[in-house]
Amino acid sequence: GAGVSQTPSNKVTEKGKYVELRCDPISGHTALYWYRQSLGQGPEFLIYFQGTGAADDSGLPNDRFFAVRPEGSVSTLKIQRTERGDSAVYLCASSLGPGTGENTQYFGPGTRLTVL
Amino acid sequence: AQRVTQPEKLLSVFKGAPVELKCNYSYSGSPELFWYVQYSRQRLQLLLRHISRESIKGFTADLNKGETSFHLKKPFAQEEDSAMYYCALKNTGGFKTIFGAGTRLFVKA
Numbered sequence: 259g260a261g262v263s264q265t266p267s268n269k270v271t272e273k274g275k276y277v278e279l280r281c282d283p284i285s286g287h288t289a290l291y292w293y294r295q296s297l298g299q300g301p302e303f304l305i306y307f308q309g310t311g312a313a314d315d316s317g318l319p320n321d322r323f324f325a326v327r328p329e330g331s332v333s334t335l336k337i338q339r340t341e342r343g344d345s346a347v348y349l350c351a352s353s354l355g356p357g358t359g360e361n362t363q364y365f366g367p368g369t370r371l372t373v374l
Numbered sequence: 375a376q377r378v379t380q381p382e383k384l385l386s387v388f389k390g391a392p393v394e395l396k397c398n399y400s401y402s403g404s405p406e407l408f409w410y411v412q413y414s415r416q417r418l419q420l421l422l423r424h425i426s427r428e429s430i431k432g433f434t435a436d437l438n439k440g441e442t443s444f445h446l447k448k449p450f451a452q453e454e455d456s457a458m459y460y461c462a463l464k465n466t467g468g469f470k471t472i473f474g475a476g477t478r479l480f481v482k483a
Contacts, residue, residue, distance in 0.1 A: 261417070289469060300378075300460050300473030301418070314470050349418065356469075363471070365418040 260284070262366035264350050270372045271340055279335040279369045283352030290333050291363060292325055293349040301349055307333060308355055340373045347371075376401050378461050378474035386480045387451050395446040395477045397435075397461030405463040407437055407444040410473070412458040421446075421459070431455070451481045 263282040271277050283290050288309050293301035303317040309330045318324075322340075327333040337344055347370050351363040379398045387393050399405065407424040422430045424437040424444060435446045444461060461474040 291469070291471070293473075298383075298475065300462070300475050301471075303470050303472065306469045308469075316470070356467075361469070362420050367417055 262350055262352050262364055264348075264366040264369050266369060267367065268370045268372075270374065272374050273340060273342060275340050275373075277337050277340055277371065279337075279348050279371070281333045281335070281350030281352075281366060283331065283333070283350070284364055285331075286354070287352035287364075288330065288355030289353045289361070290327060291351045291353075292333070292335050293351070295347045295349055295368070297346075304335070337371075340371075342373050345371055345373045376463070376472050378463055378472055380459075380461055380474035380477050382477045383475070384478045384480065386482060388482050389453055390450050393448050393451040393455070393479065393481075395459050395461075395479065397444045397446065397474060399442050399444065399461070399463050401442075401463055401465075404466045406466050407435070408462045408464075408471075409433070409435055409444075409446050410460040410462055412460070414457070418460070451479075453481045453483060455479060456481045 265280045290307040292304040295301045305312055305325050306314040307327045310327055322338045325335045347368040349368045350366040353363045354360045377400045381396055409421040410418050411421040412418045433448045435444050437444050458476050458478050460476045462471050464471040
């Protein structure tokens with residue numbers, strides 16, 4: 259079946275602009291995660307959704323970052339007033355939810371964000 | 375503080391040689407440990423997890439709670455093992471995953 263998909267694959271924007279990054283999880287996966295991966299680093303946890311709710315948003319770096327998942331499927335990561343330091347690859351992953359005994363995360367290809 | 379440390383950014387070995395990718399962690403609680411792999415132009419994917427105690431593609435990893443380590447080992451490296459490897463942990467039953475910075479393994483012919 260189809261894996262996790264992310265759009266766009268690349269996004270170039272100017273400092274101060276607003277961007278939205280989209281994630282389509284695997285069908286039936288109730289858990290969804292966003293990570294940020296800067297050059298030379300491992301993925302850094304941003305936020306975890308269980309269904310429609312953000313169960314853990316402790317990784318969001320500041321209030322310019324916000325994520326939603328209104329129908330419990332597609333999620334959008336929103337970044338306001340982008341800064342050059344936001345340049346990174348943004349990864350999305352999904353997994354079967356709690357109580358299933360299976361929590362393997364399946365990753366998308368990522369969106370490479372470049373802030374000029 | 376919760377941290378995963380992979381001391382080697384790059385590890386280069388010859389085909390057929392043993393390989394060990396080091397991972398140390400600091401965590402207060404009961405962590406689950408994982409190894410993820412990213413092959414060239416492919417997505418990040420789970421390689422193995424400590425609770426399964428399995429061997430995947432010839433790789434094994436043993437959790438050493440005394441040394442807080444979870445090193446990844448393979449007795450005979452293959453060229454197709456060349457990839458980026460990330461060690462990661464999360465709290466047992468939790469969902470927030472913390473990754474190390476990764477080690478690039480290069481297996482030379």
